[in-house]
Amino acid sequence: MKDLLDNLDKAFESRVRLGIMAILMVNEQVDFTQLKELLDVTDGNLASHLKQLEASSYVAVSKQFVGRKPNTTYTATAEGKLAFHNHLKAIENLLKN
């Protein structure tokens, strides 16, 4: 049982971080507002979770301007996609046992 739990990624312990990753798996690029609406969380909450994912290099951030407005978009890195995949597998294995 302990081995099985080891495979769960600490980065995805939080529902919000797991949700962010799930959205980024099926969308090439998602901006901050979209994430906020889909996950139904506050700005500060979302920002701090995104920072943590960025720190573990699961998420890449790019900033640009749309007209005069700053616009931040997020993408999942190859590393992040792999980690998400492994995490889901670990959950599935837990359920099987």
Place this chain on the structure above:
Amino acid sequence: MNDKEHLQTLTEIRSLMEKSSRFLSLSGLSGISAGVCACVGVMAVIIYWDIPLFEHDHLPFVELDYFPFIKFLVIDAFLVLVSALVLSIYFTKRKAQKQGLPFWDKSAIRLIINLFIPLVAGGVFSFAIFYHHLGGLIPATTLIFYGMALLNASKYTLHDIRALGIAEIILGLFSAFLVGYGLLFWLIGFGVLHIIYGGIMYFKYEK
């Protein structure tokens, strides 16, 4: 965490992935209303011009000489398109409100763009066919391109649209060989199939 929580997590992930990448508010009633509009449109042509639906060669618009008929057909088709669009948008908007989902977001834009690329190509191609005096192939062309447009759009909305797209393509291919039964094929493709699929989707997702 116990099994139940893990299962719930998986369900949540699945729903987030669906919600963020697909437009899920498409209503079955939109399909039904579009189908009804198409039926009315075809019936109008049949009744006004007194055309027998099941007899061969009932579409004389191969040649430009039949200008009043072509004018009638174009105006009729335009009215069908507009009323079908208005009603579809109305029912889909209503479903989105019920679901608490945004009606006009990125997933909707993505759906529209991917639907309209093959659709516009088909429209222009149909015009080229008409221009070259091959009007008899227009029903087949419109059905095939519409089917491909649905097939393409199915990646961005409810999966069921894919089956409808394939059905339209098959019907279009049949009609390509049975030139002269255009009105009948339009009635089946744009009318009957829409009503059937709209009905299936309505009972599957909205009942």
